[in-house]
Amino acid sequence: MAQTTTISVDAMGGDHGPTVVIAGCELLAIRRPDVRFLLFGDETAVKAVLAAHPRLAGKADVRHCEVTIAMDEKPSQALRSGRGRSSMWRSVEAVKTGEAAVAVSAGNTGALMAMAKFCLRPMAHVQRPAIAAIWPTLRSESIVLDVGATIGADAQQLVDFAVMGGAMARALFHIDRPSVGLLNIGVEEVKGLEEVRKAGAILRDTPLPTISYGGFVEGDDIGQGKVDVVVTEGFAGNIALKTAEGTAKQIGTYLRAAMGRTLMARIGYIFARSAFARLREKMDPRKLNGGVFLGLNGIVIKSHGGTDAEGFASALDLAYEMARFDLIASIEKDLGLHHRGPNGEADAGHERIT
Amino acid sequence: MAQTTTISVDAMGGDHGPTVVIAGCELLAIRRPDVRFLLFGDETAVKAVLAAHPRLAGKADVRHCEVTIAMDEKPSQALRSGRGRSSMWRSVEAVKTGEAAVAVSAGNTGALMAMAKFCLRPMAHVQRPAIAAIWPTLRSESIVLDVGATIGADAQQLVDFAVMGGAMARALFHIDRPSVGLLNIGVEEVKGLEEVRKAGAILRDTPLPTISYGGFVEGDDIGQGKVDVVVTEGFAGNIALKTAEGTAKQIGTYLRAAMGRTLMARIGYIFARSAFARLREKMDPRKLNGGVFLGLNGIVIKSHGGTDAEGFASALDLAYEMARFDLIASIEKDLGLHHRGPNGEADAGHERIT
Structure with missing residues (x-):
């Protein structure tokens, strides 16, 4: 069996949350049969949307997170409230632990960069x-x-x-x-x-x-x-x-x-x-x-917050390519x-x- | 008789020199009957082109200048070689002496700004x-x-x-x-x-x-x-x-x-x-x-160097409006x-x- 690529996804990120994110995951799963997802977010909300996307069956694990980072939250505040337990943090953390090859979020850019820096740390030589x-x-x-x-x-x-x-x-x-x-x-x-x-x-x-x-x-x-x-x-x-x-x-x-x-x-x-x-x-x-995001010990991709499923699938596909290389x-x-x-x-x- | 607006023009400026500059002046003279030009440049070259634009007759005075600033000349070098005697300098100087209400050049931006600053000086309060x-x-x-x-x-x-x-x-x-x-x-x-x-x-x-x-x-x-x-x-x-x-x-x-x-x-x-x-x-x-150019004791307009007669006429028209106001x-x-x-x-x- 071919090796799979696992992408961790902040299922709550973006202007439309799980609806767009999970529809985007399904689009990529159709195009890239060897992809798997870790979906971080509110379990009830994520599973409800997931049920409507049968082609993700067996390809997505849901990990419950209590906290969702708001689109307008300040990075420092997001770190305080979301470190260790938000869907954004945990999707990034999955790259650190090696569970996922790459993380994707459509959430707030400043918070995502702050969490990525804090969790993954800059590479040697990178200021x-x-x-x-x-x-x-x-x-x-x-x-x-x-x-x-x-x-x-x-x-x-x-x-x-x-x-x-x-x-x-x-x-x-x-x-x-x-x-x-x-x-x-x-x-x-x-x-x-x-x-x-x-x-x-x-x-x-x-x-x-x-x-x-x-x-x-x-x-x-x-x-x-x-x-x-x-x-x-x-x-x-x-x-x-x-x-x-x-x-x-x-x-x-x-x-x-x-x-x-x-x-x-x-x-x-x-x-x-x-x-x-x-x-x-x-x-x-x-x-x-x-x-x-370049220069950290792990790859994180930021999708536009306002994008649709097709756009989110593009961000996932970019993540897939970065991970494969x-x-x-x-x-x-x-x-x-x-x-x-x-x-x-x-x-x-x-x-x-x- | 209505008041005229006099525009001083660096006739040698731009990638195409007098050919485009003077054709542009004629276009503006047709649109704005109350405009007059002072054309600074090599007298022979300028008069030869002027002869082919009869609608500028009586509306343009030619002032001979020995020096033309090259498009790639460094500002400091342009100031040394062209101060007091280049077509660019003298078109700007005409604004200082009050002979013209505004100056237009399609020449080298750096040289033009250096000359405009040196000749017209920044306004009070403007750093x-x-x-x-x-x-x-x-x-x-x-x-x-x-x-x-x-x-x-x-x-x-x-x-x-x-x-x-x-x-x-x-x-x-x-x-x-x-x-x-x-x-x-x-x-x-x-x-x-x-x-x-x-x-x-x-x-x-x-x-x-x-x-x-x-x-x-x-x-x-x-x-x-x-x-x-x-x-x-x-x-x-x-x-x-x-x-x-x-x-x-x-x-x-x-x-x-x-x-x-x-x-x-x-x-x-x-x-x-x-x-x-x-x-x-x-x-x-x-x-x-x-x-x-804003913040100097006089208005200077820089036209794109590669523009055609229509484009140069637009720069002249902008100069005209700035002067009128x-x-x-x-x-x-x-x-x-x-x-x-x-x-x-x-x-x-x-x-x-x-």
Whole structure:
């Protein structure tokens, strides 16, 4: 019998709780016959929904948890009330104990990151974990990190993001040596943040076998797919991600308005229906749902809180792929390589910039 | 006879030089009969192009300049080689001497900002000037600043940006008390940059008669038009702007590919042609061309370097509107109000945060 992949799931997370989460699990179980779930949450609520999803029978174990973390709870408060007993905490803890290969939650991002850090702890060499997003591009897809776990990052942290993002790109896109760019601004006068320049110098002067440094990229290069991995600190990264989502939504609204405006346009729409379906699929935010927490001793995936079953299934599928590739071991190896330095000395990366 | 508005133009700026610049001037002269131009540049080159645009006859004076600033010249180098004698410098200087109401250049942004700062000098109370962009939204248009003049900004600088952006919104959109939001990220854990929080506290606690403070906004709120003015420091602002432009281009590419893929789609396209024309117009980056330098003792507008005549005419039209409204006096008054504080004490704004 083939090896199964076990995903632990915060069944209470997200705007819609178990209804969407469990429907998403069923969708993945149909697509990936070798997947199993540990569902953490209120037993009565979870079992009631589970009964309506027969294709999960025998593939999901329910673990009762008394506490559900609210979407607007502060991270510190969530840790106090939910540590050890909330569905969110326990789904993460299952990764620590090895019961599950990866955890997925659609709950409150800040609380999830706080719990993941507290429970799984950052990897050796990693000062701050990051959230990586998958970004659709004209070439295919790229990874952008950090999209909101940290605000500000020094040069060494940016280099660590580059290494971790590179490992994720190898896992997800099956590229041997992914290209990595640093997000910067092109105005001559200012030439970008000091820390971004320093990180660029490190990546240029001490080449790594696992990634290929592609220099600075600007905001409009992300969607063109100029590099496989785009590295930035979390403030600019989050603003870039949300701005792209907002712009896509805005253009979708313009397009719908334009196609409904005249009889001719409506006729044209009917003829071109399949083309529009294709476009909608291309732009479907549900297909690339899932922020990957990188830099911890275990993989945790954050799904959009407001997503539907299809979107939650995408986050689960991403978790599945990350688990199959053994992302953690890969990141540890790459970070070790980098921090040992070319001559095997310990933590050369940190020394180089201090 | 009606009063004319004189615009000084760096005729040599941009990727295409006088050809595009002068064609753009002619387009504006047709739309705005009361406009006049001072064209700075190589006399032979400029007059040759001018001869092919008869509708500019009697409306444009040519001023010979020996030096043209290259698109890739460093600001410091541009200042050394071009101060006093380049077409870029002299077009800005015409605003200082009062010969022109506003200057427009499609040249190198860094050099233009350096020259504008050196020649026109920052206004009282303004520590750092900003570049403001006009952003198309689902409601109409918003102003976003700074989009690249500064990297990082303290709370007081952000508040100054809010006041200046507010004055520009009143000039451009004819709104009495524009709403102003601070760009931030929504992840609970981190709650956004310290300086953004401080700026929010200042705007909330000392309300200004000229703007209405709308709180924090996220990247996806910009395109929805949640506020009239979005304030941020230049690194995140530039990345947001470029990311939105890149996303719009990317979706345009998807759409073209989808509509050309099958015969049915191509037939659909023919029926819906006028709808697509409308959409293209909505998304036309040329229509909103022009970054406004705010915070100097004179208005300078930066056009995209790669734009065509239509795009350059948009930048000129923006310059025209800014000049007609007397933006400088309006900003000075608003900044004075703010920095005097509610009890008339001098520079209360700065004291409040130190």
